[in-house]
Amino acid sequence: MTNENKNHDKFLHEENKIREVEAPDGSIIKVDPLNDYFLTDRPVVREPKNKVVEKFLNWARAESLWVLGFGTGCGSIEIPPLVTPRFDAYRFGVQMRPTPRQSNVFIISGYLAVKTLKRVIRTYEQMQGPKYVLALGSCTINGGMYWDSYNTINRLDHFIPVDVYVAGCMPRPEALLAGFAKLKERIKAGRAEGANEYAEKFDWYKANQKKIINDWNMPDYNW
């Protein structure tokens, strides 16, 4: 879309429209938020270092999982017992963080409405690589009980790469701990390359995302 007809896009939010602002020294500056406020470069594939270093790094990554506190569906209610004394995920090196910039595990907890999917994609792109996705519940696998709903997606792996699925409706915190154990195995084996996969198949993921999200009023990729 060219800059001229951007402002006529009915889905574009007010704060993202091209406008003129006054600087403190009185000069007028033209601002195009979608280009000026976001880095819009495509993601790049991170080449692994040599084998021994990469093995050590993978071990370190596996033992330090920082989970983003973002609950999407009914499964987010399983997270509080997971991190509190009863199940105590902290003893496995799993901790919660409040912002995507500081975390590397994204738990998609349950069904995703299209509105939530948009936020999930933005959040996923803002996380630092290497990043891992743990998909919780049957809704993320094939839609679960919402498979024929008008507003919930069926398969998460068409929109962001998924490392581990935890089946169930809803899985209990024990299942989640098993999921974390599986994720650690994958990371240590060097198979959890979601961020690289996202960069490689970027066009395919974007096409899928844009097919569902009709009011695409954000940059293609932002981080």
Added chain:
Amino acid sequence: MENIIKDIQNRFEVSDIVNQRDNITFVTCEKEKTIALITHMKKNLGFKHFVLMTAVDWIEDGLFQLTYILNNPKKKLDVAIRTFISRENATMETAHKLWKQVSTYQRELKEMFGIDFPGSPRVNESFILEGWNDIPPYRRDFQTKEYAEKTYFPRPGRKTNDPSEYMKKNMS
């Protein structure tokens, strides 16, 4: 309750009075008189609390049914007011001036059923469905399953069984 019903019967020609329970009654009112009736009930009869507002799609009759449920907190009574509006170019007078929160219900009904409420605040903004470009999904002529299969990349291999036959086969 009887006095209240008699009062609004005399003033507003309500019909189809159904006493669902001792403390809840359903009445049907004409479209043009509905807002006047609700105003009267709020101002003069003590129905100060707005419980909810919802719609039903009677596709065979070409009608939408709107239901407003009002509550009298002092006497602990509910009255539900039904009104029927045409399905074609569905429009209804807005009631947001009586209770502010009505505008949220009206915004949702606009999105889900396509019923317009001219003058209601933010009624044309998207509420849950962002960027929806099909017919409103709660209308009964919207084919939910077809839409989901067409749009949301269904995972192949899902099997569906008729429950009665499936149980017969497994119980024998």
